[in-house]
Amino acid sequence: MAKSKKQKSRTKAESKKVVKLKSKKLxxxxxxxxxxxxxxxxxxxxxxxxxRILDFxxxxxxxxxxxxxxxxxxxxIKVERPGVGDITRTQLRDVKGQDSLYxxxxxxxxxxxxxxxxxxxxxxxxxxxxxxxxxxVENFAPGALDRMGLTWEHIHKLxxxxxxxxxxxxxxGPYEDCKVYENVAQCAGxxxxxxxxxxxxxxVTGAQIGDSGTGLHVAxxxxxxxxxxxxxxxxxxxxxxxxxGVLNLARVKLRDQQRLKVGPLSExxxxxxGVPFGKAVPRAGNDSGGGQPGWILKCKGWESDPDAxxxxxxxxxxxxxxxxxxxxxxxxxDPDYAxxxxxxxxxxxxxxxxxxxxxxxxxxxxMDICNKVDIPVGPILSMKEIAEEKSLRDTGTVVEVDxxxxxxxxxxxxxxxxxxxxxEVERSxxxxxxxxxxxxxxxGFKAAEIAEIKNxxxxxxxxxxxxxx
Ligand code: CAO
Numbered sequence: 001m002a003k004s005k006k007q008k009s010r011t012k013a014e015s016k017k018v019v020k021l022k023s024k025k026l027x028x029x030x031x032x033x034x035x036x037x038x039x040x041x042x043x044x045x046x047x048x049x050x051x052r053i054l055d056f057x058x059x060x061x062x063x064x065x066x067x068x069x070x071x072x073x074x075x076x077i078k079v080e081r082p083g084v085g086d087i088t089r090t091q092l093r094d095v096k097g098q099d100s101l102y103x104x105x106x107x108x109x110x111x112x113x114x115x116x117x118x119x120x121x122x123x124x125x126x127x128x129x130x131x132x133x134x135x136x137v138e139n140f141a142p143g144a145l146d147r148m149g150l151t152w153e154h155i156h157k158l159x160x161x162x163x164x165x166x167x168x169x170x171x172x173g174p175y176e177d178c179k180v181y182e183n184v185a186q187c188a189g190x191x192x193x194x195x196x197x198x199x200x201x202x203x204v205t206g207a208q209i210g211d212s213g214t215g216l217h218v219a220x221x222x223x224x225x226x227x228x229x230x231x232x233x234x235x236x237x238x239x240x241x242x243x244x245g246v247l248n249l250a251r252v253k254l255r256d257q258q259r260l261k262v263g264p265l266s267e268x269x270x271x272x273x274g275v276p277f278g279k280a281v282p283r284a285g286n287d288s289g290g291g292q293p294g295w296i297l298k299c300k301g302w303e304s305d306p307d308a309x310x311x312x313x314x315x316x317x318x319x320x321x322x323x324x325x326x327x328x329x330x331x332x333x334d335p336d337y338a339x340x341x342x343x344x345x346x347x348x349x350x351x352x353x354x355x356x357x358x359x360x361x362x363x364x365x366x367m368d369i370c371n372k373v374d375i376p377v378g379p380i381l382s383m384k385e386i387a388e389e390k391s392l393r394d395t396g397t398v399v400e401v402d403x404x405x406x407x408x409x410x411x412x413x414x415x416x417x418x419x420x421x422x423x424e425v426e427r428s429x430x431x432x433x434x435x436x437x438x439x440x441x442x443x444g445f446k447a448a449e450i451a452e453i454k455n456x457x458x459x460x461x462x463x464x465x466x467x468x469x
Contacts, residue, residue, distance in 0.1 A: 041419050041420045042419065042420060042421075042422045044420065045073060045421075046072055046073025046421040046422070046423075047072040047073055047418060047420075047421035048069060048072040048073040048074040048223075048421075049073040049074075051069070051073075051074040051075070051134050051135065051226065052074065052075045052077065052132060052133045052134050052135075052442075053066055053069055053070075053074050053075065053076045053077065053133060053134070053135045053136075053137060054077055054079065054129050054130065054133040054135065054136040054137070055076050055077060055078040055079065055110060055137055056079050056136060056137060056138040056140070056145070057078070057086075057137055057138060057139050057167075058080075058086045058087060058088070058139065058140075059086070059087060059088055059139070059181075059211070060088070060102075060106060060182065060208060060211035060212060060215070061139050061167045061210070061211040061212070061214045061215045061218075061242065062137055062138065062139030062167050062215060062218075063086070063088075063106040063107055063215070064106060064211060064212040064215030064216065064219075065137055065165070065167070065215035065216070065218045065219045065222070066078070066110065066137050067106055067107060067108055067109060067110065068215070068216065068219045068414070069135075069137075069219055069222065070108065070109030070110055070426075071108075071109055071413070071414040071423045071425070072414070072418075072421060072423070073421060074135075075111070076109060076110040076111065077110070077111050077113060077129065077133070077434075077438055077442070078107065078110045078111065078112045078113070078429065079113055079114075079115050079117070079126070079129075080112055080113070080114050080115075080431060080432065081114070081115075081116065081117075082114040082115070082116055082432070082458075082459055082460050082461045082462075083114070083460065083461020083462070084461070085112070085114070085431040085432075086103055086107070088100060088102040088103040088106070089103045089431065091103075095405075095406045095407075097405075098403075098405040098406040099403070099405060099406060099428060099430070099431075101409060103428060104401075104403060104406070104409055104411070104427065104428040105409070105411045105412065105428075106428075107428035107429065108401065108411060108425055108426050108427060108428050109425065109426045110428065110429055111429055111433070111434035111437075111438060112429035112430065112431055112432055112433050112434055112435075113125075113432060113434055113435045113438045113439075113459075114431060114432035114435055114459050114460070115458065115459060116457070116458050116459070117148045117150075118148060119456065119457065119458035120456075120458070121452070121453045121456040121457075121458035121459075122458035122459070123148075123149060124453065124458075125439070125443070125453060125458065125459075126150065127158055128443045128445075129438075129442075129443065130150075130155055130158045130159050130162060131158050131159050132442060132443065133159075133162065134161065134162070134163065134226065134235075135162070135163040135164075135165060135222055135225075135226070135235075136150075136155065136162060136163070136164045136165070137165045137166075137218070137222070138164075138165070138166055138167075139166065139167035139168070141179050142168055142169075142176060142177050142178075142179075143177070145166070152164060152237060156235065159235070160233075160234050160235065161229060161233065161234060161235050162235040163222060163225045163226065163229065163235040163236060163237075163238060164235065164236075164237050164238070165218050165221060165222050165225075165237075165238035165239075165240075166218075166237070166238070166239050166240075167214050167215065167218055167240055167241075167242065168180070168239065168240075168241050168242070169184065169185060169188075169241065169242050169243065170188070170241050170242075170243050171239070171241035171243065171244055175188075175243075180210075180242055180243075181210075181211075182204075182208055182210040182211045182242075183204045183210065184210070184242075185209075185210030185211075185214070185242035185243055185245070185246050186204045186205065186209060186210050186246055187202070187204070188242075188243045188246070189209075189210065189242070189243045189244070189245070189246020189247045189249075189250060190246065190247050190250045190253055190254065191204070191205065191209060191246050191249070191250045191253075192204055193280070193281070193283070194250065194253040194281050194282075194283055194284070195283060196283040196285070197283055197285045198270060198275070198282050198283050198284075198285065200283070202283065203283075209245070209246055209249050210242045210245070210246050211242070213245050213246065213249055214240050214241075214242045214245035214246075216245075217240045217244075217245045217248065218238060218240045221238040221239075221240060222238055225238050252290075253281050256281045257280065257281050260277060260279075260280075260281065264276075264277050265277065265281075266341075266344050267287065267288070267290075267291060267293060267344070268282065268284050268287055269284070269285065269287050269293075269295075269347050269348055270282060270284075271344065271345070272344055272345040272346060272347045272348060273348060274345075286311070288313060292313050292314065292315045292316065292376075293313070293314050293340075293343070293344070293347050294311055294312060294313040294314065295311070295312060295347070295351040296309050296310070296311050296312075296380065297309060297310055297311075297312050297351060297354060297355040297358045297359075298355055298358065298359050299358050299359060299361060299362055299363040299365075299366060299379075300359060300360060300361055300362045300363075300365075301362065302359070306382075307363075307380045307381070307382040307385070308362070308363060308380075309363065309379075309380040310358055310363045310366045310367070310377050310378065310379050310380065311377060311378040311379075311380065312351070312354055312358065312366075312370075312375075312377050313375070313376040313377065314343070314347075314350065314351075314354075315375065315376055316340050317374075318373065318374050318375045319331075319332070319338075320332045321373040321374070321375055322354070322375055323337075325357065325369065325370070325373070325375070326353060326354050326356070326357040327357070328353065337350070363379035363380065364379060366379070367379050386398065387410055395417065396413040396414065396417075396423060396425070397412065397413055397415060398410055398411075398412060398413065399411050399412070399413040399425045401425060401426070401427045402427060403427045403428070404427075404430070405430065411425060413425045432459070435459055436450070439453070
């Protein structure tokens with residue numbers, strides 16, 4: 001039957017659509033990917049929805065890791081010692097009798113169950129949890145997990161898919177049995193020897209690169225292991241030593257150690273000052289770690305405000321703009337100043353001249369003026385300023401959370417923003433708050449079994465500790 005012109009064109013358009021759909025389907029089939037979700041972005045669960053974490057962590061390094069996984073949607077079940085809990089619940093308390101900020105800011109988006117892991121009935125609950133969880137994360141002292149009977153062999157026999165992730169102070173070697181805290185890791189990982197001023201002692205940093213930094217590394221390892229498990233069907237051990245995590249963050253200093261063999265480090269201000277280098281990378285004060293010299297300079301109000309400073313980078317492509325701003329246009333063409341190599345020996349004097357200008361402005365004025373002409377600068381922000389910064393609240397980087405015991409507190413939300421996995425920051429759990437719901441809903445224990453386990457004392461504080469309290 002002959003087709004009209006209109007019919008013909010409709011058929012053409014339709015058949016084009018069919019071909020398009022078919023090729024899409026084929027492409028999806030060909031690379032084995034599921035069809036894209038039909039739900040709008042942000043409405044189809046979270047990145048780690050369906051992943052269950054047996055969180056055996058305490059203090060800072062491990063809890064940082066599991067909180068990040070919780071932010072991404074994992075169901076994090078924190079196991080705590082009955083009657084005591086994570087030691088940080090009571091450390092640095094600011095509200096009498098309530099969980100400290102140390103605890104609450106590292107344990108959001110988690111459920112808490114109390115279990116005496118050395119009690120036979122406690123072991124029964126732990127074994128049930130191992131069977132139902134995807135990942136066990138721990139940061140006990142070396143050997144503690146084995147002493148609980150939770151060896152890799154035991155765990156793997158119960159659940160071959162289980163990923164067992166550990167934070168330790170040191171990897172295998174002479175220090176593997178040592179207990180380690182943040183600053184020990186900063187010192188052993190090469191950060192302290194390269195931080196501070198040349199004339200002064202080594203310094204630790206305020207950023208918790210040993211604890212939170214290692215927690216971040218372990219979280220990455222866990223996600224990679226989950227991805228590999230999709231292919232292999234089996235779990236694996238994930239280990240990050242705090243020394244290794246710090247060294248990874250301090251890798252530019254290991255770069256400089258090797259460069260030292262072929263000559264002085266010309267971007268370090270000690271080079272310009274004519275101070276000879278020793279055998280190891282020196283402390284470089286506030287020198288910039290990259291090839292663009294930078295320094296911290298005083299701003300208006302520095303006499304009374306300890307944070308009235310700005311980090312100023314003399315990036316080569318904007319040297320002309322810097323010269324104009326600070327009233328030294330002649331430096332643009334003066335051969336003693338015009339090129340980066342010519343400036344290197346004079347950095348101290350150059351920064352002193354720039355500082356004469358920054359001292360006439362507030363750090364925010366310097367920020368405004370410099371950014372207009374692409375000069376990279378950074379105001380030294382106090383924690384007070386950060387806590388009050390509206391844009392950080394707007395993006396969910398600083399979040400106010402309500403807690404039934406202590407009231408409202410600020411925490412750091414998910415620093416990673418994703419378009420299809422929206423973070424909802426939840427308050428930290430009370431000690432053992434979810435014990436019953438986990439036994440019943442997650443592990444499927446019957447009422448009689450729950451009563452038996454509870455009556456055994458495996459989930460509650462020992463009687464004498466109760467009396468002492
Ligand atoms: N039920 C029963 N016992 C429990 C338990 C529970 N729910 N939870 C923990 N315990 C026990 C452990 O089994 C261990 O007992 P054993 O010594 O008999 O094996 C005991 O509590 C103490 O554990 P720990 O040695 O890990 O704790 P600690 O306070 O002595 O040391 C730390 C703390 C952080 C130094 C150590 O855990 C460590 O080195 N961890 C690895 C590195 C790390 O993460 N450091 C970062 C800490 S944050 O700055």
